[in-house]
Amino acid sequence: MAARMLSGSSELYWAIQSRNPMAASARKAFLEYFAQLDRIILGGDQTEFSEAWKLVLASIGNSADEFAREAAHVYRGQIESERKAEG
Known part of the structure; x- marks a missing residue:
């Protein structure tokens, strides 16, 4: 996930994090999980x-590929929106 984020622009991920009303709760869940993992x-x-x-694999199940494709689709759409807004 980090590699995916770093392959994009900081502006894109700022937009995703600052405009998404669910982003704060998702970040909190990630932080809690990684603190537990640590x-x-x-x-x-x-x-x-x-x-x-x-447990993580079971929660994702057979949907891992679908989730990855959906995330890529969302990111591509956001990039296109950002480019249109700039131009």
């Missing part, structure tokens, strides 16, 4: 890490 890793519990990994 605690698991720092605790050295590979079994707990594996269980957390399985």
Whole structure:
């Protein structure tokens, strides 16, 4: 996800984060999850890490590819909108 974000422009991601009313709650959820992941890793519990990994995979299920395509579509649309606004 970070690589995907960094491949775009900072203006695009500013627009996504500043204009999306759901962005703050999504960022909070990511921060909480990664804080939990950090605690698991720092605790050295590979079994707990594996269980957390399985939980994420189960929550995504067979939709991972669909989610990736949908995100790319949204990003492309946002880029086009930003370019039109600039030009």
